[in-house]
Amino acid sequence: MHQFTDENGKNVELSFNQGYFNQESHHVLVLCRYSGKWVLTRHKKRGLEFPGGKREKGETIEEAAIRETFEETGGVIKDPLFIGEYKVYGHTPFVKTIFFATMIELIAKDDYMETEGAVLWSSDFSRIQDDPSFSFIMKDQVVELALRRVAHLDLMT
Template sequence: MEIFYDQNKNLVKLSFRKNEWNQEAKHVLVICQYKNQWLLTVHKKRGLEFPGGKREENETIIQTVYREVMEETGGIIDSLQWVAAYQVFGEEPFVKDVFFARISQLDPKDDYHETAGPVLINGDIMKMRWDDSFSFIMKDDVIKYCVTSIQTELLSQRKG
């Protein structure tokens, strides 16, 4: 388990073990790749970030992942893998599940909800995320630990 403070000075506990807490995730963060590029969205207030959001009533967490990726990027998920979960202890504590999704296609949309649509990034996302155009969400340690875990897994698959 990793314990740290986020950009808003909230305590965060990140676990790579399923069902670490008794609290069910009500939010998702989806780290996406499309044709070996990082797929992000442009949140109209926060800037560049991976897609994600809140689970709606009567929706499973997996349904939330597919809906959020489609709404914010037009992305069709080809494969999906659970990566981690984290608790944020702010004014209203919550748990968020993190997934890694490979996207098979991007369908253009007229409306990307609260975002300005998809952005593909080629390169070292771990360095690029510090740019002012990126959301505060991209700058906290959840991204560092989860992207590093995904990259390690992808490297292992290539060697295997």
């Protein structure tokens, strides 16, 4: 388990064990690849980040990952792979599930909800800390450690 403080000063715990927090996850973060590149989305307020969001009533957490990815990027994924979960301690603590997925198709859409659609990223993420075009979500240890886990599991090939 990893502990740190995020960009907003909130305590965060990250685990690569499913169900570690004994609190149901209602949020997803999806680390996606398409044609050898990372798939980000440009949130209209926060900036560049991986797709994600909240689970809707009656949805499984995997279904939420599939839907959120499509809504925000036009990307079609199947069978998202569990990578980890993290808990953010604030006024109302919440748990977010991290998935990895390879997109099988990227479809142009007229509406990407609160985002501006897919952004294909071929660089690493080592120089984004001071880049204001990236969301705060990308700048804490969750993404860094989850990307290391994806590489360790050799999922990018």
